[in-house]
Amino acid sequence: MSRYNARVAEPKWQQAWEQAGIFRATRDEGRPKYYVLEMFPYPSGRIHMGHVRNYTMGDVVARYKSATGFNVLHPMGWDAFGMPAENAAMDKGVHPGDWTYQNIADMRAQLKPMGLSIDWSREIATCDPEYYGQQQAMFIDMMERGLVYRKEAVVNWDPVDMTVLANEQVIDGKGWRSGAPVERRALTQWFFRISDFAEELLEALDGLKDWPEKVRLMQKNWIGRSRGLQFAFDLVTPVAGHDEIEVYTTRPDTLNGASFVGISPDHPLARALEAGNPDIAAFNAECRRMGTSEADLETAEKKGFDTGLKVRHPLNPARELPVWIANFILMDYGTGAIFACPAHDQRDLDFARKYGLPVIDTFMALDDPQPVTDTAFVPPKEQKVKWIDHFTGLDIATGDEAIEATIRLAEQQGWGKGVTKYRLRDWGVSRQRYWGCPIPVVHCPDCGVVPEKKENLPVELPRDVSFDKPGNPLDRHPTWRDTPCPKCGRPAQRETDTMDTFVDSSWYYARFTAPHAKTPTVMEDAEYWMNVDQYIGGIEHAILHLLYSRFFARAMHLTGHLPKKAIEPFNALFTQGMVTHETYATRGPDGRPVWHTPDEVELTDEGAILRATGEPVEVGPIIKMSKSKKNVVDPADIIDQYGADTARWFVMSDSPPERDVEWTAAGAEAAWKHLQRVWRMASEIAEGPDDGASDLDLEKATARAIDEVTKGIEGFAFNKSVAKLYEFTNTIAKSKAAPAAKRRAMLVMAQLMQPMTPHLAEEVWHLLGGKGLVAAAPWPKADPALLVDDTVTLPIQVNGKRRAEITVSKDMPKEEVEKLVLADDAVIRFLGGKEPRKLIVVPGRIVNVVV
RNA sequence: GCCCGCGUGGUGGAAUUGGUAGACACAAGGGACUUAAAAUCCCUCGGCGGCAACGCCAUGCCGGUUCGAGUCCGGCCGCGGGCACCA
Numbered sequence: 001m002s003r004y005n006a007r008v009a010e011p012k013w014q015q016a017w018e019q020a021g022i023f024r025a026t027r028d029e030g031r032p033k034y035y036v037l038e039m040f041p042y043p044s045g046r047i048h049m050g051h052v053r054n055y056t057m058g059d060v061v062a063r064y065k066s067a068t069g070f071n072v073l074h075p076m077g078w079d080a081f082g083m084p085a086e087n088a089a090m091d092k093g094v095h096p097g098d099w100t101y102q103n104i105a106d107m108r109a110q111l112k113p114m115g116l117s118i119d120w121s122r123e124i125a126t127c128d129p130e131y132y133g134q135q136q137a138m139f140i141d142m143m144e145r146g147l148v149y150r151k152e153a154v155v156n157w158d159p160v161d162m163t164v165l166a167n168e169q170v171i172d173g174k175g176w177r178s179g180a181p182v183e184r185r186a187l188t189q190w191f192f193r194i195s196d197f198a199e200e201l202l203e204a205l206d207g208l209k210d211w212p213e214k215v216r217l218m219q220k221n222w223i224g225r226s227r228g229l230q231f232a233f234d235l236v237t238p239v240a241g242h243d244e245i246e247v248y249t250t251r252p253d254t255l256n257g258a259s260f261v262g263i264s265p266d267h268p269l270a271r272a273l274e275a276g277n278p279d280i281a282a283f284n285a286e287c288r289r290m291g292t293s294e295a296d297l298e299t300a301e302k303k304g305f306d307t308g309l310k311v312r313h314p315l316n317p318a319r320e321l322p323v324w325i326a327n328f329i330l331m332d333y334g335t336g337a338i339f340a341c342p343a344h345d346q347r348d349l350d351f352a353r354k355y356g357l358p359v360i361d362t363f364m365a366l367d368d369p370q371p372v373t374d375t376a377f378v379p380p381k382e383q384k385v386k387w388i389d390h391f392t393g394l395d396i397a398t399g400d401e402a403i404e405a406t407i408r409l410a411e412q413q414g415w416g417k418g419v420t421k422y423r424l425r426d427w428g429v430s431r432q433r434y435w436g437c438p439i440p441v442v443h444c445p446d447c448g449v450v451p452e453k454k455e456n457l458p459v460e461l462p463r464d465v466s467f468d469k470p471g472n473p474l475d476r477h478p479t480w481r482d483t484p485c486p487k488c489g490r491p492a493q494r495e496t497d498t499m500d501t502f503v504d505s506s507w508y509y510a511r512f513t514a515p516h517a518k519t520p521t522v523m524e525d526a527e528y529w530m531n532v533d534q535y536i537g538g539i540e541h542a543i544l545h546l547l548y549s550r551f552f553a554r555a556m557h558l559t560g561h562l563p564k565k566a567i568e569p570f571n572a573l574f575t576q577g578m579v580t581h582e583t584y585a586t587r588g589p590d591g592r593p594v595w596h597t598p599d600e601v602e603l604t605d606e607g608a609i610l611r612a613t614g615e616p617v618e619v620g621p622i623i624k625m626s627k628s629k630k631n632v633v634d635p636a637d638i639i640d641q642y643g644a645d646t647a648r649w650f651v652m653s654d655s656p657p658e659r660d661v662e663w664t665a666a667g668a669e670a671a672w673k674h675l676q677r678v679w680r681m682a683s684e685i686a687e688g689p690d691d692g693a694s695d696l697d698l699e700k701a702t703a704r705a706i707d708e709v710t711k712g713i714e715g716f717a718f719n720k721s722v723a724k725l726y727e728f729t730n731t732i733a734k735s736k737a738a739p740a741a742k743r744r745a746m747l748v749m750a751q752l753m754q755p756m757t758p759h760l761a762e763e764v765w766h767l768l769g770g771k772g773l774v775a776a777a778p779w780p781k782a783d784p785a786l787l788v789d790d791t792v793t794l795p796i797q798v799n800g801k802r803r804a805e806i807t808v809s810k811d812m813p814k815e816e817v818e819k820l821v822l823a824d825d826a827v828i829r830f831l832g833g834k835e836p837r838k839l840i841v842v843p844g845r846i847v848n849v850v851v
Numbered sequence: 852g853c854c855c856g857c858g859u860g861g862u863g864g865a866a867u868u869g870g871u872a873g874a875c876a877c878a879a880g881g882g883a884c885u886u887a888a889a890a891u892c893c894c895u896c897g898g899c900g901g902c903a904a905c906g907c908c909a910u911g912c913c914g915g916u917u918c919g920a921g922u923c924c925g926g927c928c929g930c931g932g933g934c935a936c937c938a
Contacts, residue, residue, distance in 0.1 A: 723875035
């Protein structure tokens with residue numbers, strides 16, 4: 001018996017699809033469109049299992065939708081700017097552009113054999129001037145719309161390498177290459193006004209019905225709308241031009257419990273005090289030696305410095321509170337200053353205990369009124385509590401009620417104002433790096449900051465740059481910066497910051513609708529193809545990428561690049577789980593981990609060792625496959641050995657798509673065996689005579705398979721569709737039906753498998769005499785009459801434990817079921833002569849006898 | 852630290868969303884075919900007890916709601932994702 005040879009069959013069918021042009025998407029107003037998009041990859045050079053999983057899922061949806069009659073758009077591109085290209089340039093001396101384009105070529109060559117139903121004519125790369133030039137045009141449009149501005153913001157500064165570091169490049173507060181303690185440094189940078197859209201981005205979440213609830217919740221919390229009170233504490237003695245400290249609080253109701261006022265080390269007052277007080281300067285400097293990330297700040301040891309200043313309590317001017325500088329207060333949120341109420345905030349309590357500050361209870365629990373000792377009393381704001389001598393006169397009330405009463409009182413008395421604030425900050429897009437989209441503005445000594453003229457776009461990156469020293473090569477390029485001012489024509493200098501790569505990925509979905517147009521988008525194409533009907537990608541993008549894209553789509557609408565209907569660009573979102581793997585590390589000379597790929601590591605009974613040297617390896621946690629941790633597996637090996645269908649079938653089996661999956665090599669072999677089996681069955685059926693009677697059992701099994709596989713695909717439960725196809729295979733294999741009946745079942749099998757294993761499906765379809773390409777055949781329909789059973793088997797429980805079952809006709813009346821149940825031997829035995837107290841019959845489901 | 856998830860046999864997972872826990876696979880063990888191997892086919896397979904019928908235990912832990920909880924609620928534990936310059 002010959003075997004199915006994927007090596008021969010797969011290229012053959014890929015060629016057939018290409019010749020038929022069936023994946024080429026063309027606008028056709030007469031047909032309903034369906035736009036399937038998977039998050040485009042960063043061109044690291046190798047595809048990994050996460051890509052295979054992601055793109056197979058998208059392909060299953062695309063092929064299924066196509067079979068059900070939609071005009072499908074399914075494009076692919078490259079998120080091609082970013083740091084790894086510059087790292088490669090520094091490590092290997094290769095140009096970031098050459099490195100990136102080589103990686104794209106390599107990855108395209110790895111991706112094409114997967115047999116994805118992609119319209120490759122729409123391929124884009126964000127590092128192409130054709131793409132980023134249009135992005136620059138939109139940046140200028142956004143400047144004109146007032147959506148862009150400049151302000152000072154802090155960055156991680158490596159004082160040895162004299163360069164800005166990404167958060168990822170800061171390890172334990174030190175630069176990853178230099179090992180020097182990182183400093184925070186303020187630079188003037190470009191920002192998008194995303195916070196102006198906070199309310200709209202928040203409210204529109206409710207309309208995203210086909211997004212996962214968890215993603216909407218994460219975005220909601222990220223935007224972080226809060227209602228609070230803004231007011232000022234008067235300084236007892238004005239200092240350095242400050243006579244008050246403005247604070248924002250979400251718990252103004254606890255004002256009586258204030259024990260000190262805290263300000264951020266970056267607060268203007270804290271900065272002003274540095275001049276006259278070396279201790280404060282030293283403390284602030286120490287605080288600034290931390291990374292800029294919120295996680296760093298929040299997990300760092302809480303430290304404070306008593307400035308010696310005092311402020312007056314607004315409700316009782318006789319009461320004076322000390323002013324502390326504290327390292328956990330963020331300058332970016334609220335006013336950069338707070339009042340602390342240790343009794344009702346654990347962080348404040350820890351701080352107060354550490355520095356011996358008072359803890360003043362303002363309310364207590366109704367059932368157990370205890371003063372606070374080690375644990376702050378923080379009940380839900382909806383819970384009623386007993387207030388201690390509250391200034392609004394409240395006695396028993398919830399936190400929410402007390403907050404509103406406090407705001408009313410403050411506004412009445414004129415010392416404070418109720419305000420709504422958002423946690424969401426404006427989007428800083430400046431990057432002091434080469435391999436990104438140049439920000440298309442010019443700094444003119446006379447005219448100031450001037451946007452480049454559109455006819456001069458794209459502002460292209462210079463090719464002749466060096467990476468022999470750290471820092472931004474654009475800054476030290478001899479001529480690139482020099483350019484005439486677009487306004488006055490006199491000599492001026494280009495901006496050398498490039499854009500955050502999140503900008504590139506915030507609009508690529510729109511560009512795919514007209515990928516090579518001379519404008520960012522073409523309205524007619526956007527009108528037809530937008531929105532993305534199904535977006536698929538990793539859960540790790542739940543907040544930033546998706547929020548930025550939602551903002552950018554709005555900005556594109558305001559600047560005339562997208563229709564109104566596209567301001568929420570993704571109708572449905574599916575977040576796949578990550579492909580995870582163990583991590584392997586040895587220790588470098590400085591004690592920091594040196595990561596190793598699974599390929600380099602051999603797992604022995606005594607533990608993991610490096611293949612090359614036998615050196616022992618620490619086995620770390622199972623985490624998201626990532627380049628930086630090197631815990632990646634190469635799917636090319638699987639495709640080489642077994643073919644694309646096996647890899648596709650394997651990643652669709654077993655694990656539910658939304659859940660993380662730990663990669664193990666074991667299952668690929670089994671997937672391959674199954675596909676061989678299907679092919680063998682098809683060959684046997686094809687060789688047999690095409691005659692004999694139809695077979696009702698097989699027809700019913702076929703209908704059920706169609707029904708359940710379809711439901712699985714529609715509901716993103718591909719693993720269930722696969723399980724059903726295994727079952728259907730077993731049913732056909734065991735069936736004694738005539739060859740013609742089996743042939744019909746097998747043709748449906750080919751159609752149902754087509755989205756997942758398209759090459760094998762074509763082969764089987766062809767073997768059995770199917771017409772044309774199965775990829776172009778309409779989706780099979782299940783005859784509803786074949787889906788219903790006349791009888792059901794009901795489990796019988798006694799006191800909630802299953803004791804027996806009965807098989808009854810589907811629509812037997814309750815009373816008769818009850819009679820049958822009470823006459824059942826097992827039920828009689830368990831009743832032991834007693835009368836049942838209650839009899840619960842759930843029609844078609846279950847019977848429970850309560851004794 | 853904060854926000855969001857997840858936790859079911861040796862393994863991946865299923866359970867009609869409150870109604871028979873373990874579908875479908877993997878691994879393992881046994882058998883058939885074969886000179887042999889591969890391939891293929893058949894059988895067993897959560898734990899404990901029992902010859903068996905069957906019984907008891909069991910969905911991370913503790914408690915609650917319910918006739919009935921893997922599913923809902925409360926509290927813990929563990930693991931993962933995000934935290935704004937990784938993409």
